[in-house]
Amino acid sequence: NSPPCRSYATAERSLTIGGKQYPSDSWTNVPSSILDQFGRSLHAQKDHPISITRSLIESRFPGFQNHNHLPGVVTVNQNFDSLGFTKDHPGRSRTDTYYINKDTLLRTHTSAHEVDVFKANTSNGYTISADVYRRDAVDRSHYPIFHQMEGALTWDRKDFASSADLVAKIKEDFEKLPKHDLVVEDPNPTFHLERNPLQSEFHTPEEAEAIAAHLKRSLEDMVVTIFTEADKALAAAGQGAEGEKESLKVRWVEAFFPHTSPSWEMEVWWRGDWLEVLGCGVIDQPLLNRAEVSSRVGWAFGIGLERIAMLLFGIPDIRLFWSKDQRFLGQFDESKPIRRFQPFSKYPAAPRDVAFWLPKTGPVVADTPASTTSAPSPAGGQVTEPSTSERPAFHENDLMEVVRNAAGDSVEDVSLIDDFTHPKTGKHSLCYRITYRSLEKTLTTEEANALHEQIRQELASKFGVELR
Numbered sequence: 001n002s003p004p005c006r007s008y009a010t011a012e013r014s015l016t017i018g019g020k021q022y023p024s025d026s027w028t029n030v031p032s033s034i035l036d037q038f039g040r041s042l043h044a045q046k047d048h049p050i051s052i053t054r055s056l057i058e059s060r061f062p063g064f065q066n067h068n069h070l071p072g073v074v075t076v077n078q079n080f081d082s083l084g085f086t087k088d089h090p091g092r093s094r095t096d097t098y099y100i101n102k103d104t105l106l107r108t109h110t111s112a113h114e115v116d117v118f119k120a121n122t123s124n125g126y127t128i129s130a131d132v133y134r135r136d137a138v139d140r141s142h143y144p145i146f147h148q149m150e151g152a153l154t155w156d157r158k159d160f161a162s163s164a165d166l167v168a169k170i171k172e173d174f175e176k177l178p179k180h181d182l183v184v185e186d187p188n189p190t191f192h193l194e195r196n197p198l199q200s201e202f203h204t205p206e207e208a209e210a211i212a213a214h215l216k217r218s219l220e221d222m223v224v225t226i227f228t229e230a231d232k233a234l235a236a237a238g239q240g241a242e243g244e245k246e247s248l249k250v251r252w253v254e255a256f257f258p259h260t261s262p263s264w265e266m267e268v269w270w271r272g273d274w275l276e277v278l279g280c281g282v283i284d285q286p287l288l289n290r291a292e293v294s295s296r297v298g299w300a301f302g303i304g305l306e307r308i309a310m311l312l313f314g315i316p317d318i319r320l321f322w323s324k325d326q327r328f329l330g331q332f333d334e335s336k337p338i339r340r341f342q343p344f345s346k347y348p349a350a351p352r353d354v355a356f357w358l359p360k361t362g363p364v365v366a367d368t369p370a371s372t373t374s375a376p377s378p379a380g381g382q383v384t385e386p387s388t389s390e391r392p393a394f395h396e397n398d399l400m401e402v403v404r405n406a407a408g409d410s411v412e413d414v415s416l417i418d419d420f421t422h423p424k425t426g427k428h429s430l431c432y433r434i435t436y437r438s439l440e441k442t443l444t445t446e447e448a449n450a451l452h453e454q455i456r457q458e459l460a461s462k463f464g465v466e467l468r
């Protein structure tokens, strides 16, 4: 008998989410730990650092319509098909996405609402801020629920007599954007035939250049302004960055998204490393056609609010955002200038290792975009039901999920520390270090041991691994 644990919602025939009932099926993989946190909407909670960050970003896009309450349960069509994700895109896999059933899921990004909002066509510019859900690693910068803001701006060709007039207007709008004097690294051409193509069927090179320039300047202004103002506020409060000696650095790198082309990511230099904060690009024209606004052209971005909030306030661990502890929440006030987060006492870490042999049958599914997945493509057409007699292949995200369900926010980090294949038998062994550390109290040795033992047993019973 396995030790008591939070039950997976899959055991039931239906799920209730936000007061609505959904039938479950063989695709269902949303655990109760996620449902417990569903809909807390930290981005709309007064004085919460995620909400403060959202308003700061919104303030750099004047005139945009702000959508902050779009519901988190969406269809596979909204989340993937409407954006042009291919049927075999790895993001659709059940190792990466929380499915309610084969047609319904917890949105994995705010882009899920793009087509609907474009279709409503009530403003040229809009933002959408929301909670998003992904099966992912466990560490201080990843959490299965986080918050994104989508932003988009379009121009309507119908308002212009020619492409040249459209380009002239985008350039005129560009000139009106605030200027900054940060040197931003941007070594690549705006588009590149193989790496980052122009949508040549729909856009002239001049149109794409003008849209890209407007997009990049708008986003640069956003980060430069909010970080410069935060720096000023911190300096005035005697919390300046002297010791850290880390001035703001920003760069553009080429990227790929099914729903934009060309595409980029913005990275910000933080604590000795480049941190990706947003993805963006020239909106895929077929997407705008699907939204029945085919005469519009423009740009879109998606930014991670936690990433920005951690930088702005100096918040060291993403779990803190979920804290209901007044020692955390009491430090933020939207009507006051930014102050650096003052960590309350740090409780001791209790690291424990778990090593196991993988079952011979189940190949490891590597966590790479190119990986095939244990789940068939859910959308449309043929849906292959997983065979019940077959054990699912071990995927690292499954281990993360077992850890989250057993120990929740008492785990700070899970890292692979050893990966070994026996030279003679070919048997494959993995060793993970699980670092237990609560943000709110000291875990006793007994508590850490009990959590660890529960996790070990679940790994053995769920994935047939042989504990070492």
Ligand code: FA5
Residues within 6 Å of the ligand: 108, 109, 110, 111, 134, 136, 141, 142, 143, 146, 148, 150, 257, 259, 260, 263, 276, 277, 278, 279, 280, 281, 300, 301, 302, 303, 304, 305, 306, 307
């Ligand atoms: C997307 O989600 C795209 N939809 C963004 C986009 C929108 C591109 C519109 C083009 C046009 P990505 O998976 O890279 O892309 O996530 C966007 C941002 O969300 C990341 O840059 C990062 O800031 C944040 N993010 C992603 N995963 C996590 C995570 N597990 N925890 C915290 N933040 C995350």
Ligand code: MG
Residues within 6 Å of the ligand: 265, 276, 279
């Ligand atoms: Mg990314």
